[in-house]
Amino acid sequence: MCYNLAVPTIVLGVTGSVAAYRAADVARELMRSGHVVRVVMTRAATRLVSPDLFAALTGNPVVVDVFDEPVPGQIAHIRLAQEADLVLIAPATAHTIARLALGLADDMLTTLALATRAPILIAPAMNPAMWAHPAVQAHVRTLQARGVEFIDPTYGVMACGDEGWGKLADTPTIVQAVQQRLARTKDLQGVRVLITAGPTYEPIDPVRFIGNRSSGKMGYAVAEAALAHGAEVVLISGPTALQPPAGTRVVRVQTAQQMHEAVLAEFDACEVFIATAAVADYRPERVLPTKRKRTQQGWTLRLVPNPDILATVAQRKGERIVVGFAAETDKALQHAQQKLRQKNLDLIAVNDVLEPGSGFEVDTNRLTLVYADGRVEPLPLMSKRECAEHLIRAVVHLLQEKRQQ
Numbered sequence: 001m002c003y004n005l006a007v008p009t010i011v012l013g014v015t016g017s018v019a020a021y022r023a024a025d026v027a028r029e030l031m032r033s034g035h036v037v038r039v040v041m042t043r044a045a046t047r048l049v050s051p052d053l054f055a056a057l058t059g060n061p062v063v064v065d066v067f068d069e070p071v072p073g074q075i076a077h078i079r080l081a082q083e084a085d086l087v088l089i090a091p092a093t094a095h096t097i098a099r100l101a102l103g104l105a106d107d108m109l110t111t112l113a114l115a116t117r118a119p120i121l122i123a124p125a126m127n128p129a130m131w132a133h134p135a136v137q138a139h140v141r142t143l144q145a146r147g148v149e150f151i152d153p154t155y156g157v158m159a160c161g162d163e164g165w166g167k168l169a170d171t172p173t174i175v176q177a178v179q180q181r182l183a184r185t186k187d188l189q190g191v192r193v194l195i196t197a198g199p200t201y202e203p204i205d206p207v208r209f210i211g212n213r214s215s216g217k218m219g220y221a222v223a224e225a226a227l228a229h230g231a232e233v234v235l236i237s238g239p240t241a242l243q244p245p246a247g248t249r250v251v252r253v254q255t256a257q258q259m260h261e262a263v264l265a266e267f268d269a270c271e272v273f274i275a276t277a278a279v280a281d282y283r284p285e286r287v288l289p290t291k292r293k294r295t296q297q298g299w300t301l302r303l304v305p306n307p308d309i310l311a312t313v314a315q316r317k318g319e320r321i322v323v324g325f326a327a328e329t330d331k332a333l334q335h336a337q338q339k340l341r342q343k344n345l346d347l348i349a350v351n352d353v354l355e356p357g358s359g360f361e362v363d364t365n366r367l368t369l370v371y372a373d374g375r376v377e378p379l380p381l382m383s384k385r386e387c388a389e390h391l392i393r394a395v396v397h398l399l400q401e402k403r404q405q
């Protein structure tokens with residue numbers, strides 16, 4: 001058995017579609033282009049193609065059952081999940097796509113897909129009516145929202161005689177998608193990205209605070225996308241109920257002043273700063289030491305301004321890329337352009353937080369990217385994960401431009 005850790009390892013999942021035989025060609029081409037290929041088959045796939053074929057082609061044992069242990073004493077699904085630089089499922093049936101969307105772990109492939117941190121690429125193959133079915137498309141959207149990418153099926157005549165969209169993409173397309181996805185996992189390698197996320201809480205007394213509706217979803221999605229591009233991520237997070245993406249270093253804060261101090265402590269060591277947090281612009285001038293009792297009189301709370309964290313650090317950004325967000329309720333583009341100039345940013349992502357499906361709390365967002373050179377790039381309404389991916393790609397381009405200067 002050969003484990004070559006110097007070249008990328010692709011775990012190739014083969015499922016029970018008639019196109020399963022074409023996975024042999026995909027495996028061979030991936031190996032020709034310099035990848036180690038380790039095949040995991042579903043039970044149904046083994047009825048169409050023998051595991052021996054893949055074992056002979058790849059030089060590695062093929063696993064099917066969760067309890068298969070090609071290396072005695074090593075739990076195969078964990079080892080494979082950790083060893084994978086990318087998991088490619090080609091062909092993927094409607095059934096496997098559904099199991100992945102639901103997070104089932106009832107065989108080796110689905111268990112491994114839950115255990116891995118590697119990017120997952122799926123090349124579906126099925127009857128056109130099945131591919132178009134709302135249930136299948138809903139599962140595809142669920143997986144896409146989690147960062148799984150799809151290599152769309154092509155148009156043609158199927159084995160059953162039906163014609164339409166459902167054929168497995170051709171081998172060069174699949175291999176190219178693998179190579180492009182792998183390249184992306186490295187384009188921020190060695191780059192430290194500092195991200196703020198979530199709200200800040202400004203205490204009034206020991207039980208009350210001034211806060212806002214930020215859930216942290218947008219910032220955590222940006223952290224996840226930066227990690228997927230190979231960055232080292234430091235996430236300075238206000239209070240949220242979210243689980244930080246595995247692999248991030250998290251600094252937890254409550255108030256704007258604490259966030260400011262944490263950013264100042266981390267800023268010099270970062271190459272990219274992305275301010276996603278909804279920082280309170282004001283805080284109570286005085287924090288009461290004990291709970292204020294209820295009375296029949298009104299109560300005037302005096303607020304004082306918090307530091308503008310983003311504007312402060314961007315003044316001394318040097319060669320760093322500094323990205324802000326703008327939460328707007330009117331004249332969004334105009335206000336974002338002003339913030340970009342006033343805060344000395346390279347890029348600002350503006351969202352209209354009054355628009356349904358956009359801004360605070362929801363899982364989707366509509367961002368417009370506004371660049372320092374005047375370019376404006378409106379993005380459609382999409383999952384925060386997809387917005388984050390677009391933003392990180394924009395950052396990669398800005399970094400590349402800066403390095404070429």
Ligand code: PMT
Binds near residue numbers: 213256328361
């Ligand atoms: O967390 P979610 O529920 O997913 O919601 C996402 C979001 C709506 C919070 C996010 O998409 C967003 O718009 N974040 C920026 C919120 C904000 O504070 O916008 P602003 O226009 O008030 O501030 C402009 C920029 O200055 C922001 O990058 C902000 O982080 C930064 N800022 C603001 C005030 C301050 N005192 N210090 C700062 O650094």
